[in-house]
Amino acid sequence: MRARRNWADVRRHAHFYLFIAPFFLLFAVFGMYPVLFSFFLSFTKWNGLTERRWIGLANFAAMLHDEIFWTSLWNTAVLGVLTIPAMLVLGFLFALGLNAGWLRAKGYLRTAFFLPCITPMVAIAIVFLLVYSPERGILNWLLRSAGLGPLDWLNSVSWSKPSLAMVSLWRWTGYTAVLMLAGLQGIPKDYYEAARLDGAGGFARMWHITLPLMRPMFIYCSISALLGTVFMFDEVIVLTEGGPGASSLNFGLYLFNTSFVDFRFGYASAVAYTMAAFVFLLSLVIVRRRRGDENW
């Protein structure tokens, strides 16, 4: 009886459903279908052109012995460690600067900080290839001027990851700073005035008001940066192509190579799902921790 009434309600308001239907249709076709199909693919062996063959969990088992997969994970972790904390700290400091009352030309500076993340990677690559050039690069010129030997920035197993991390840091710190700035501007001024009346100094206001209230923004930026690092692609393929060897091969490029160079779509899907599950769990831990803090 109740079900029939609900269905009657749906029919009565059918035109509303019709209006929102395009989104759900598009989402089903371009969002849900690829996700579900990719999940199915992760249990198959498929090169994209011939018949798919169901192989159960064999793709997941193969991952355990895939040394390049593990290398790419390790490289991704190193890139994350090199970039994410520095990006958060620098982004926060720049945001504090951009939010300062005494600063002039704020609009100009905010635009300047944001520019790197909207600049095409090809243009960035040209500049950084020049900066890193072992023969004529400015970094090696500075090193030579300081009496130190030149470094083979992008062609060295030891320096390829730090070189990529520096580009990533340069590209995304401004973006993080703009997000942080939005967070800072969302903190009511009353809190600072009340604290000042209570005699709180600059450090105390930062420690007891700004940092706690910026926590959600830090968490958001951390998760964004984590996703950005795991699926980073442009920087790696343009500057090092993952080399030398696999020394700068991150997960994003590994996934691309597995799919569109090796044509191993089943295996690539298994790898992608495993990584997605890992990132999901990590994000959950971060969010849960925050929720726990709030309860406490």
Next chain:
Amino acid sequence: MPTAQLIKILLAGALLVASGVVASRFDQPRSEGTSRSGQASQPIVVWAWNTPAKSLRQFMPSFRVKHPDIDVRVEMIGSNMSRARFLLALSAGIGAPDVAMIEIQNVQQYAATKTLADLTERASHYASSFPPAFWDNCVYDGRVYAIPWDMGPCGVFYKDAVFRRYGVDAAKIESWDEFIAAGRKIVTASSGQTRMLPLATGEMSHMFELLLQQAGGQIFDAEGRVAINSPEAGVALDVLQRLVEADISANIAAHGFEVYSSFNTDAIACYVMPVWYGGMIRDATQAAAARQLAWRVMRLPAMQPGGLRNSNRGGSVLVIPAQTQHFDDAWKFVEFALCDVDSQLAHYQQFHLFPAFLPAHRDKRFDRPDQFFGGQHVSRLFTQQLEEIPALNRTADWLQAEHYLNRALSRWAATGMEAPDFLQTLAVRLARRLGREATSR
């Protein structure tokens, strides 16, 4: 209009559209191409990379003279994007062009999936018109799936003024040992300001493959086993190691602004490259600088004096996807573009696409002197010993192997080339990765 009626009309419309889409999807033949008999004139679509696409467009008027009833639309697609787009179109069974350009090393990968049209009936009589090394790469399981377009015989493009300044005579360089000695002389005399050649850590596999062919080695043997641990491959690796250890090269990529800017200066003395690189040098060199530097070409150094002084790097082919509905027209286009002396020479003379079609090499126009290279007979120079270059055994997973090889070699070079028994370890790992066997030494 009541709501229920409106919904019914919309649903009916949606169903009609959907059924139309589904019907057109299943109308696409997946296997053999068919002729377009009885159909209205519809252009055949050709996908090609930038420069070849320009070349195809330029020769369209002469094609239209011979085939006025066939319209052709040439679409320019970047070589990086074309692989993914082509794969997706083949996989979907719809959306592929009627003719596509792909790299010769990828033919086996596609042919193994039976998504390319079988050209055997039309093309097999052209077998002797192409170098065996190239034709074999277009054949899978005894059937022909591609027609070779251009190839990349290799030589050394050098700046004669720089060679002369440091007392190097190009005519006396016959072997890699002599090349390395000349490089040492130039680098020492210029106090390191002039390097002999560009050789990037990330591009070691290009030079290795070039040397491997000269040494008569293979990545895979005829049975598909990984054969990179052969003595011939050891010889190639040894030359590569000596080239790197001599410290005569600049660690810069063969395609990049640093190398392009070096064309106009004396920063680099020469470039060990395929024939088409000459066109790139010509395009990127200012006239005055070219005259001052006196650009010339010499044949590739051999492993030892009297050895093979040529090798091949890269090359392209045209294929016809099996899903095409214009097979006859597509074949006529491919045949006219690639199996015709005038067409091939037009591609070469204007766009530096060196023809794999051997009858074109016998044409008088191949003997014309090249003023940019001081009146040298450059085209003829690259044809020498062309048919002696051994064919590389390509496999369906060639690209995967090539990527792995490049990664391994770049790491080997970046870590001081100290890996003991490098090729044996590489063979075992590569075999494991590809699910193949490795040959025993």
